[in-house]
Amino acid sequence: MSLLRNLAGGLRGLFRKEQVEREMDEELRGYLDATVKEKMRRGMNRDEALRAARIEMGGAESLKEQIRAVSWESVIETLWQDLKFGLRLLRFNTSFAAAAILSLALGIGANTAIFQLLDAVRLRTLPVKSPQELARIAIDHRTDASGHFTSRYSDLTYAMWEQIRSQQQGFSNIFAWGPTHFNLSPAGEVHIVQGLWVSGEFFQTLGVEPALGSLLLPSDDQHECASAGAILSYSYWQREYGGQRDVLGRKLTISRHPFPIIGVAAPDFYGVEVGRSFDVVVPLCAEPVIDGDDSQLKSRIGWWLAAMGRLKPGWSVERAAAQLRAISPGIFQAALPAEFNVSNAKQFLQYKLGASPAGSGISDLRHQFEDPLWLLLALAGLVLLIASANLANLLLARASARKKEMGMRMAMGASRARLMRQLLAESLLLAIIGAAFGALLARNVSQMLVASLSTQHDPLFVDMGMDWRVLGFTTALALLTCILFGVAPALRATGVAPGAVLMESGRGATQGRSRFGLRRILVVSQIALSLTLLVGALLFARSLNNLAKLDPGFRRDGILVADIDFTARHLPNEARVAFSDELLRRVRAILGVDAAATAAIVPLSGDGMAHDVLMGDTGEPEGDTPVAAFNYVSPDFFETLQTPFLAGRDFDEHDRAGAPNVAIVNESFIKKLAVGKDPLAMTFRVRRMNRTSAPYQIIGVVKDTKYIDLREELWPVVYTPRAQNENPATDAQILIRSRAPLASLLSAIKTMASQADPDADITFSSFHQMIDDGLLRDRLMARLSGFFGVLAALLSAIGLYGVISYMVERRRNEIGIRMALGAGQQSIIRLVLRETSLLLVIGLVTGVALALATAKAAASMLFDLKPTDLLTYLLAALSLSAVAVLASFLPAHRAARLDPMVALRNE
Amino acid sequence: MPDKPSGLVQGTLDMLILKTLQLEAMHGYGIAMRIEQISKGVFQVNPGSLFPAFRRLERAGWLMSEWRDTENNRRAKYYLLTAQGRKQLKGETREWARQAAAIARILEVES
Incomplete structure (x- = not known):
């Protein structure tokens, strides 16, 4: 009942505002009149009575404000007013508004995009019944x-x-x-x-x-x-x-x-x-x-x-x-x-x-990408922190500039809380607009991320609608950033004694050195966070580079994989090898083909097979049976991939079914299974579950190659002639090396295959592309963390620039005096840069500590790189220092060109 | 010689307003005067707390208001008690009496 009445009263206040206000005016006027009358009755003259009554009542506007403040609708109303006012201020200050909204949109957008992916991959339930x-x-x-x-x-x-x-x-x-x-x-x-x-x-x-x-x-x-x-x-x-x-x-x-x-x-x-x-x-x-x-x-x-x-x-x-x-x-x-x-x-x-x-369904992506995504979310969170620090810095500067306005308003009767509310409403406005743009950005960015993780053979599909979690996340981010960057400046701006501010004329005295301290702390933390992000970016970039430069034991470029599937011919086992030999012969005859070979397993394609190896001609091994990876290949396989022989010879046409079993093994096989013996004198048998083969004679040793993926430890690998495989496949995977552009070979191979077998299915893939596809995750991490790192450095540079400019502005008089006393431009620049280097050094030291503490999270995603890699830290610190010096050189230069007369006359 | 004016005990203004309105509807100035008169000038109510209190009590559902003509033919906003307001007044009076008696007892023991 009373709630209803309250609601009705409030709605009346909102929608029939004029009437409510009129009634209030009338009531207060009535009260004043009655007071005046009473006082006159007691013997005051009219003017005295009016004056006394007015003093008794206090300021009419502030009284009305007190009455309004009792009701809830006034909160909404003032918020609305504040937002309108804030919008007007932002319109007058377009460059500030644009910078603020852009940095917020980037920060919130990056966070939302990554959270959206995490939500889709990790948190959401399947769209099915219960x-x-x-x-x-x-x-x-x-x-x-x-x-x-x-x-x-x-x-x-x-x-x-x-x-x-x-x-x-x-x-x-x-x-x-x-x-x-x-x-x-x-x-x-x-x-x-x-x-x-x-x-x-x-x-x-x-x-x-x-x-x-x-x-x-x-x-x-x-x-x-x-x-x-x-x-x-x-x-x-x-x-x-x-x-x-x-x-x-x-x-x-x-x-x-x-x-x-x-x-x-x-x-x-x-x-x-x-x-x-x-x-x-x-x-x-x-x-x-x-x-x-x-x-x-x-x-x-x-x-x-x-x-x-x-x-x-x-x-x-x-x-x-x-x-x-x-x-x-x-x-x-x-x-x-x-x-x-x-x-x-x-x-x-x-x-x-x-x-x-x-x-929530099952997913191998989850396993593969959950950790990276959480890490990226953390990195994006740091970027947002830096952006918030920048905004806080800008707003602090504005707070100093608006001190007078605030003092005036307080003198007119505005309460501190009311002014705080107004300032926070401005920040909220920025946060909301930034979040809105960020959400738009996020939609595109997350789609782009998914697209960048899809490959031709493995298209990804991630259902990424907006749901309440993403919406809640973005809203929470907006509010959080608003509090982060809005509260301190609002406290600062309203923490003034109205009298003092209004009496101050021109520029202030040097009061507020400690206040300037807050801005320095913000810049120092920006530098520290940027360093952490840059270290992360460089770690991932260097890790990717390690993978890209790694020698897999064969060449990656200029090799085409053509898989010709002749299942439809229904060939018996004996005829399959002959037919695939025939296909290989025809491929080799194509103009532009330098070398070609078939293989049961294309290296780094993700396929593999492993069997037990029993050394020697007879007997059971003691203890665990060693396991090796296998591949069935045609002659010229090593020539095609350009894997060098360390000893012995390649397969040739004499290594057929019926001839003695022969094998080529890699270095790791020798190191692990045949230590200290002449490999070419060794034999072994292969056990496939309950069947053990006749002995194989080792006829060659090749350099180690990666087998399933680039990150693996080297396996012992056994190559046997395809012709001696008891169960030949019904397709021929042909690796083709050519100096000609690979695309130019496609039609010739298609024509050849359809002549050989009109029913054949052909799949083409580029060997290089296939290897690259295996590095998707590494590339994703390197790119995104790189983007975040650059963004962070840029934002910090802007922050530093702001603070140094402010410092120069405040110390104009001092600089003027110094110059008047004969200080040269060099020494002024040094003076300003000394300030920068102090902030920079504290920031870098904090940053290194922070980076050392957090980089561990990335350890498992790095290849051949420790998270404490010294060079990476040096590079990050150097590049950040360069950016910082650059950012503060501009204000330093400006200070050095100051005309001492102008600076001093302004006093 | 009236007693010296004094500030109101926190939270009692609402009760005093309700009490004042128990017998008849009154306008704001009348309420202020009545409180001052009955307390023999001990309580002087200033508009800065009176009007916000009206708005608060109205929103709580304990007061209603209507525009009426005054004795000297001007329009004024009159406040009157609702049934809920009467119940509230009864409760607050009882509570006040209880607390006042308790405080009085404590003060007697002390002196």
């Missing part, structure tokens, strides 16, 4: 495992999935899925789209609705897959089919097998993997059809699935995990691959299943 009920089912603490791993989330084999599905109890519904690529091209150059294998329960469990047609049901995922249909994602449907409704029933060719399109998923559904999207979904049962001989579903050693379930009501993740753990022995016993040897099997049978919450 995501908090979802859990991922996987083996707990799996370190090593044996088999074929073909997906980003190789949690389970198909046999394990079947067992889990039939034995688990904690989930009302569970499904298995695996990401993959599908080739939708009927022939020729491939058309790759992002695909998903899913079990029939996928859409039901997630509660996803179709946008068109129907989605897969458990009945669609039956053995042999008689009626397999494909589901499109909404965006793929829009992109490739223009959203036409007659798409249902049309055929989609996946690896040359037709699948009818039976439905389109809901628009916002991008799968359960955060950071990636899908184009086409087919049921698990279609896998043997599409992958043929390479089918993972039929192989017990194929790890290609991940599983998720929806918890039954009343079941916690822990309870479901406990149940999974309890049934694990039976499951692994039942799913044990026959191909395993004793130690493989022992490890397999010890696995325990577990469950973990999966409401």
Whole structure:
């Protein structure tokens, strides 16, 4: 009741303001009249009475202000007034406003952009029904495992999935899925789209609705897959089919097998993997059809699935995990691959299943980018701090300039709180405008970041709408910065004795030396923070440079990778090698090709295989069996990549199936497995699970090369002739070295391949590009931290410039006197620069301490560089000093050219 | 000889205003006069606290106001108690009496 009345009164005050004000005036006038009358009745004359009454009442305006202050609507109103007034001031001060808003927009924009990414990748839940009920089912603490791993989330084999599905109890519904690529091209150059294998329960469990047609049901995922249909994602449907409704029933060719399109998923559904999207979904049962001989579903050693379930009501993740753990022995016993040897099997049978919450989806990006993003957010936060310090500095300067205005207002009856409110409203205005521009900027910046992390083969998809978290974050930033840069100057500006200020004439005395101190402290902290940022930037730049200059053991440039897939020819094992030899022969014949070779594993492509190595012709090794990485290559592989031989010879056409097994190994192999012996006299056998090969004779030793990625420790690597591989692949990955521009070779290779096999699928990639793609994270860190570092140095330079100019201004008289007494320009410049160097040195020392304390966070992201690297710190300090001296030279120069007469006459 | 004027005990102005209005509606000046008269000049109410108090009490729902003609035919804003205001006055009076009695007892013991 009273609340309602208060509200009604307040609204009346806001909207019928004039009437309320009129009534107040009338009431007060009535009161004054009555007082005057009373006083006259007691014998005063009219003038005396009026005067006495006025004194009794106090200032009419301040009384009215007191009355207004009782009601809540006055807060809104004064805020509104203050904002309007602030806006007017900013309009008069466009350069100040522009500088303030720009630096805030950059600072807030950078923070928001990075937070937006973090939010999308880390914090947000999946856009599906009740995501908090979802859990991922996987083996707990799996370190090593044996088999074929073909997906980003190789949690389970198909046999394990079947067992889990039939034995688990904690989930009302569970499904298995695996990401993959599908080739939708009927022939020729491939058309790759992002695909998903899913079990029939996928859409039901997630509660996803179709946008068109129907989605897969458990009945669609039956053995042999008689009626397999494909589901499109909404965006793929829009992109490739223009959203036409007659798409249902049309055929989609996946690896040359037709699948009818039976439905389109809901628009916002991008799968359960955060950071990636899908184009086409087919049921698990279609896998043997599409992958043929390479089918993972039929192989017990194929790890290609991940599983998720929806918890039954009343079941916690822990309870479901406990149940999974309890049934694990039976499951692994039942799913044990026959191909395993004793130690493989022992490890397999010890696995325990577990469950973990999966409401925010699963993501390998998260693992890869979470730490860098938090670090970048911290760096962006520092930039914002520096920007705030700059603003505080500018406002402090303005506070000194507005002292008189404030004194006048206080003398007129404004309270300090009221003036503070007005000054803070100005700061708030700056913060809000800055945040608004920052939010706009952030949208573009975060899109750009995602685009810069996408590669041709691995497009990223990050759903980055504004949500309440991002909005809240930006608002909080705006308020925080407002408080950071607004409060001290507001306190300063209003902390004046009105009388003193008004009496002061001209420029003030030298009072306020301690106040000037605050501005120096701000500059010192700016320098310290900038140094930290510059150290960070240089660390990442140098780390990237280390990676870029690293010798991987082969050349990176001028090599094209052409993958010619001839699966469609259905060649028997014996004919595959011959056909890929034929392809290689034709590639070598193309004009401009300097060298060419095939390889099962393209170095640094991210693929790899490793097997046990048993040294000698016979016998079992004692203790742990050493493991080496493998590659099956054609002759000239080393010539093509220009990896030098240290001993022995390359493969040649005599190293065929049926001839004695031969191998080339790298230096690390010798260092780790054959210390101190003549390598060319050594033999070894290869154990692939439960099969041990005949002995291999080492015929050559090559220089060490990186295998999977640039950052790895060197592996022992074994190269064997492709011709002696028992299970030749149905494609030829041909590495081609040429001095001609690589693009000019493409059409010749395409023509050649289609002549050799009209059905062949061809994929091209640039070797250099592929290696570069592996450095995305490093490049991202180097670029962003570099940008932040430069921005920070720039902002600090502006801050320093401001403070030094101010100092020169304050000491004009002194400088004038010095010059009048004969001080030269040099000594004046020295005088000013001494001030700079003092601030600089304190700032640098603090900065080094700060950087040493924080750089540890970056240690794991640096390559071949310690976070305490001396050169980096020196470089950072040097460049910052240069910028600082430059920034203060301008005011110093101005001081030196001061005309002493003018300076002194002004007194 | 009236007693010397003195400041109001913190928070009692509201109670005095409510009390003054218990019998009849009055305008601002009348209320100030009445408080001064009844207290025999001990309390002099200045407009700087009186008018904000009116606004506050009105917002709290304890007072209502309306424009009426005064005895000498001028318009003035009259304040009157609401039912809630009466209840509030009763509560505050009781509380005041209790505290005053307690303070008096303490002072008696001391002297």
